Every structure is written in C-alpha cells, then in structure tokens.
Amino acid sequence: MSAEYHEDVPHVLAVDDNIIDRKLVEKLLKTSSCRVTTAENGMRALEYLGLRENHQQNHCNNNGSKVNMIITDYCMPGMTGYELLQKIKESSVLKDVPVVIMSSENIETRINECLEMGAQTFMLKPLKLADVKKLRHQLTK
Template sequence: MDYCCEEENVPHVLAVDDNLIDRKLVEKLLKNSSCKVTTAENGMRALEYLGNNGPKVNMIITDYCMPGMTGYELLQKIKESSILKEVPVVIMSSENIPTRINECLEMGAQTFMLKPLKLSDVKNLRRQLAK
C-alpha cells in the first residue's frame, strides 16, 4: 500500500544503505508508516542529495557500515553543518557493539537501531517524527 506523498504532514525520510535489500526493506517499512522516502546507496550520495535539492527531510536513517563513508562519518558531517545539524539522524547496524552505539549517540544520533528493522521500530520512529 503506497500513500500519496504530496500531503504536507507526511514526514520525508532519507534512507541511506549500501545494501539494496536493506534499503528496500527500510523504504517499505517507512512507506507503510506513511512516510515519504528518498533512498541513497552511500553517504556521499546522501550528502549530494541534501546539498543539491534542499527538499526538507525530517529524518535521516543510515546504515553504520558502508564503504567510502561510514554512517558515523555521515552523522559527523550532518552535525557539523549549520543547515543540516537539526535534522534527526538514526543509525542502524547489524552489529550490537556498545562502544559504537555510544559514539553515535554522543555525536548526536537520535537513536541507534539493530538491523533488520522491524515495523515496530519504524512505528516508534514515526511517533518521534510526529512530535
């Protein structure tokens, strides 16, 4: 079931993951939770999208382990940007490494979620977006 993306109250989420299957899963879960979704296959593409278009995104959800630029490095760049620093960033990873989780939260991540994401995880995120 796909929702119309033109509504003003539909949150726009940028989903970043180098794994196509994971990216599609996150996209489907977000769309099922009434979000507009734009996807990027890596951190550089995500930054290009954020820098070029200026369509306001309400949240960025990114994988931690990606080639070229990790999710942590993407988080750093977003938090260093005067334009983007207020956008909530969610980090996801298949590895439950407490030091990594703490580093991301200290850098300013909204939350850290373990993959594979479940519908309940996305519903919690959706509630946060509604605040």
C-alpha cells in the same frame, strides 16, 4: 488524518549500501506513511542534502524538499554512517535533523560513539515495523 496531505507527510532519507536492506527500510517507512528518498552511500546522501565537499556553501538540497529524518547504516564502504552523522551535525542548516543509525552489529562502544555525536537513536538490523512506528511517532511530536 489522511496521508493525502503531502506536506504533512514526514520525508525520510534512507542510506544503506545493501539494496535489500534499503528496500526493506523504504517499505517499512512507506507503510508508516512517510515519504522516502534512498541513497546507496554516504556520498550520495551528502549530495542529496547539498553537503558535497566542493559545494560546502550550498546547504539546501537541489530538490527543494526538506528532510525530516535521516536513517543510515553504520557499515558502508567509502563513508561510514558515523562519518555521515558527523558531517550532518557539523552543518549549520542540518544539525537539528534527527539521524538514526542502524547496524546489524550490537557493539556498545560504537553505539555510544554515535549517540555522543548526536544520533537520535541506534537500531539493530533488520528493522521491524515496530521500530519504524516508534520513529514515525517521534517525527510527529
């Protein structure tokens, strides 16, 4: 299988307020043959997904590209990864898109909250290539 077939390449939206973490996730995902779009916060992610508060009826993103997975940091200013997860799971169109939460803090109650809300998995930062390969494998099932 070749990565030339652009439609077959999973598209991942990576959300993190820290540019270094965002670049790391992007690099790891690209190494694992994913197409990556990044957003620096939850509001930008919602805009990209077409879920902004004032445009609630517009559920497809303006770029016409389907997102196969969303990976987001938990701790971000303005909107946490948990709040972003909530908005995605409330959306009739996006509720089935897998959402991965990542955090540098291993807090069991936070992890359980995210999983109960419907997160696909919770990963500790910094992500490693092995973590991303696991995610990539889940996308191709």
